Amino acid sequence: MEENEDLANKKKHRERHSARWKGTLAVDRTLPTTLAVEKLKRRKAKKDSLNAESDGISAKQKNPKAFAFNSAIRAERRFRRKQDIETKKQHIPLVDRTPIEPPPVLVAVVGPPKVGKTTLIQNLIRLFTKTPLANIKGPVTIVMGKKRRVTFIECNNDINSMIDLAKVADLVLLLCDASFGFEMEIFEFLNICQVHGMPRIMGVLTHLDMIKNSKTLKTTKKTLKHRFWTEIYPGAKLFYLSGILHGEYLRNEIKNLGRFISVMKFRPLQWRSTHSYLLGDRLEDLTNQELIRRDPKCDRNVSLYGYVREYP
CATH class of the missing domain: 3.40.50.300 (P-loop containing nucleotide triphosphate hydrolases)
Structure with missing residues (x-):
């Protein structure tokens, strides 16, 4: 009688949900996949119900500690970087005055x-x-x-x-x-x-x-x-x-x-x-050589090659 009572009190055998080998290398994964999908559905339903109960309260308001910073130094660096980027955007943009063929x-x-x-x-x-x-x-x-x-x-x-x-x-x-x-x-x-x-x-x-x-x-x-x-x-x-x-x-x-x-x-x-200037990098004397031979101090015709850099 005692043995029969012990057998009755024992829990029933539960089927295992992990994959089983079936003599080959293939594994039956259908059961665990189904359970995982059901678990995700239950979790999503629970999340939706919590969101419905919150009545517009954000996650940061519900759990502010989760959104607090871990390191004050890292937070300060992040703040400084953000301010630097915003300050750069406020600078006056440079006007590109370079022509199609810019000077060297x-x-x-x-x-x-x-x-x-x-x-x-x-x-x-x-x-x-x-x-x-x-x-x-x-x-x-x-x-x-x-x-x-x-x-x-x-x-x-x-x-x-x-x-x-x-x-x-x-x-x-x-x-x-x-x-x-x-x-x-x-x-x-x-x-x-x-x-x-x-x-x-x-x-x-x-x-x-x-x-x-x-x-x-x-x-x-x-x-x-x-x-x-x-x-x-x-x-x-x-x-x-x-x-x-x-x-x-x-x-x-x-x-x-x-x-x-x-x-x-x-x-x-x-x-x-504010200062325009002319830069000549090459000079050529175009005067007739015969005039120079007759009078070395005669008026010369000179050709200058270079760039005029003019600013408004």
């Missing part, structure tokens, strides 16, 4: 004597044209892309050339002898640029191969970089040309510098927007 970007190579200005221009020309240019006389214009031409001008070591180039240069490559440091010509040119509207300036350190000690080289680079940042702005771009091999700078360093020049963008300067 003017790159001035500035620095003291014997710092490597001519060698740098020759290397950049060779990089983009695949042709060496041994003798440079005056400005050199090369094509860097479908819509970009670049004119390289070497600045002479006199105050008049510095003033002229500071007025018209879009980009300045400021060369410095790393083994000697910044010289007076560099500071003079920077003061001139501050008066005439500061163009984009990139520093280039040359003659690094003159410093043999690696620790001294590292210290010199760091010192000159921070001195350069003091004069321009913190984070200004500074390139290092390690040395000269077979009369040329290292190819990878020149390629890196040329890549920056080819993609750089320029914003209109306040000083230039």
Whole structure:
């Protein structure tokens, strides 16, 4: 009798809902899928009933802790980023005044004597044209892309050339002898640029191969970089040309510098927007040679080639 009572009290056997093997690799998944669908339906019905009971109360109002931020620092960064984006939208959009064929970007190579200005221009020309240019006389214009031409001008070591180039240069490559440091010509040119509207300036350190000690080289680079940042702005771009091999700078360093020049963008300067100017990069004498032979001081007919940059 006791055994019969124990059997009656035992729970009935429940069918398992997991998949079963049926002798092959195929698995019967129909039952679990049906149960999952029913479970989702019940959950959706419960959610709908809760939404109906809430009478317009949002989820954030029902459970405010679920929508609170975890980190105050992360929330502050997110807020700052949002404000920065909104502030950028409020800026006055720049009017694109560039014509169909814009004038070439003017790159001035500035620095003291014997710092490597001519060698740098020759290397950049060779990089983009695949042709060496041994003798440079005056400005050199090369094509860097479908819509970009670049004119390289070497600045002479006199105050008049510095003033002229500071007025018209879009980009300045400021060369410095790393083994000697910044010289007076560099500071003079920077003061001139501050008066005439500061163009984009990139520093280039040359003659690094003159410093043999690696620790001294590292210290010199760091010192000159921070001195350069003091004069321009913190984070200004500074390139290092390690040395000269077979009369040329290292190819990878020149390629890196040329890549920056080819993609750089320029914003209109306040000083230039109020001062129109004419830039002549080539001059031809059209006077009859016979007149010059008879009278070397006769009146000349001269043809100038260049660009007139006029602003309203």
